[in-house]
Amino acid sequence: MNSPHQPAVLPRPASPTAHLGPNWFASVMGTGIVATAAAGLPVHLPGLRFVATVVWLAAAALLVALVAAWAVHLRRDRETALGYAADPVMAQFWGAPPMALMTVGGGALLLGPALIGESAAVAVDLLLWGAGTGLGLLTTVAVPYLMMTRHRIGPDAAFGGWLMPVVPPMVSAANGALLVPHVPAGPARLDLVIACYAMFGVSLVATLVILPQLWNRLVVHRVGTARMVPTLWIVLGPLGQSITAAHLLGRAAEGVLPEPYAAGAQMLAVLYGVPVLGFALVWLALAAAITLRTARAGLPFSLTWWSFTFPVGTLVTGVAGLATRAGSGMLTTLAVLLYGLLVAAWTTVATRTVRGAWQGHLFLSPAR
Secondary structure: OOOOOOOOOOOOOOHHHOOOOHHHHHHHHHHHHHHHHHHHOOOOOOOHHHHHHHHHHHHHHHHHHHHHHHHHHHHHOHHHHHHHHHOOOHHHHHHHHHHHHHHHHHHHHHHOHHHHOHHHHHHHHHHHHHHHHHHHHHHHHHHHHHHHHOOOOOOOOOOHHHHHHHOHHHHHHHHHHHHHHHOOOOHHHHHHHHHHHHHHHHHHHHHHHHHHHHHHHHHHHOOOOHHHHHHHHHHHHHHHHHHHHHHHHHHHHOOOOOOOHHHHHHHHHHHHHHHHHHHHHHHHHHHHHHHHHHHHHOOOOOHHHHHHOHHHHHHHHHHHHHHHHHOOHHHHHHHHHHHHHHHHHHHHHHHHHHHHHHHOHHHOOOOO
């Protein structure tokens, strides 16, 4: 038996898949966004694109490994796998697999052509975007339905993870905008742009419903347990991703939407993006302050630490888009600084995850 001062080790060789929750896919999201955010930075640093491509390949390999592990998990531990939907906390993280698919798909379109050719890159992105969009729309409906009909939700239950199931349509909107130039001109492009704007709205309105509940919980019931504090950073996800989506959809609308709507899409990218960026920076300051306060008392490592990565990455892509549109040196500097924060966070969390996986305790049941 392990002493209380020793890290837990795997009780049996097959255990890595015994309790493989959907939250593991956040590691793909957090790794993939490091690559895609680098591809969109408004500055060009020597070697950055090569490093970004390597990181994208790592994210793709991790996605393949997790999908394979999940196939084993479903076959060997079906009751556990299906039981995640009944857990009011773990169920929220079903939003991670579709976003993992689309993050890797977006990386294929942004970084893959030089490696696998443009046709193959577009095919990969279309496949992963389609699968991720379908799964994401499912989680957007299914998880709130479970919360409304089956989960027992207390007055202090709201946490950042509630946003996870409703963010995928915003990722679909942004990545779908990237695909617009690669689909046939005419009705197909128009329908894709309209569908992406609709998904933008789905996620945005859901966020506007959930965010006040989270704010109220923090004010009335305080921060809560230390292990859930990293999930406060998830709020940056729909904020940053919506800024990114508004920018990319504005670009995609040119020559597709009739006037004056195409011009309106350009204005929306800035007139929506800048105010939302302001609030996102305020939330970033609040989340950082609460995290540092909690860390002084003890912030145990868990997979929720991946919340420090993808949400910050969406803020990088959003600010980078605004910087490109406005030609602003201030926004360019902010994008680079946020990317530095993202890389630092990813390096820390990835290192701790590898260590925890090697020691085995990340594969144990959350109840242990």
